[in-house]
Amino acid sequence: MATSWALTASHLGLLEHRRRLAAADVLTLLRADLPALPGGDRHLSGVVAIALDHADGRxxxxxxxxxxxxxxxxxxxxxxxxxxxxxxxxxxxTTRAVAVAVWVLPVVAVSTTALYRGRMPERPRPALLRPAAAMQIALAARSLLHGASGSR
Known part of the structure; x- marks a missing residue:
């Protein structure tokens, strides 16, 4: 949670004209902190994360x-x-390596570029292929299947 707080505090200037976080921002931060929250069903955490992601965007x-x-x-x-x-x-x-490739490497690349340039760059947004979204669905489905079968 400390990392989440530090990232939030260091990026508040990106709120632009707003003086506080919007409800959507709070849902986004809640999603980031799901691993730190007590309790919960680990088999459902992927579905909860996808639901929060959808809700914050809407x-x-x-x-x-x-x-x-x-x-x-x-x-x-x-x-x-x-x-x-x-x-x-x-x-x-392989699954772990793909997770690093689709989530960690882009964050490191954008953050490094931002520090080098002194401003946040535009992030690439592929129109057709969204590997991170496909990976989210695959990981959530695998968790549900493992939870339903009682394994793990």
Whole structure:
């Protein structure tokens, strides 16, 4: 949670004209902190993360509270949750390596570029292929299947 707080505090300037976090931003940060929350069903955590991701996007669009902060927080939340999820619940090296490739490497690349340039860069957004979204669905489905079968 300390890392989440530090990332949030260091990016508050991306809120632009707003003086506080919007409800969508709070949902995004909650998603990032799911691994640190007590209790909960680990088999459902992937589904909860996907639901929170969907809800924060809808809220931001509906209430006009989308901001660069929310955009970058969404990326950091995905990287924090899904990398943790893969490392905690997946045993295969390939699955873990793919998790690092689709979440950690882009965050490191964007963060390094931001520090070098002194400003946040535009992130690449592939129109057709979204490997991180496909990986989220695969990891959540695997957790549900393992939970239903009683294994793990």
């Amino acid at each position: 809220l931001a669009r509906r209430h006009g509270t989308a901001s660069p902060f929310g955009d970058y927080a969404d990326t950091f939340a995905d990287a924090a949750f899904w990398t943790w999820h893969a490392w905690r619940h997946e045993t295969g090296r």
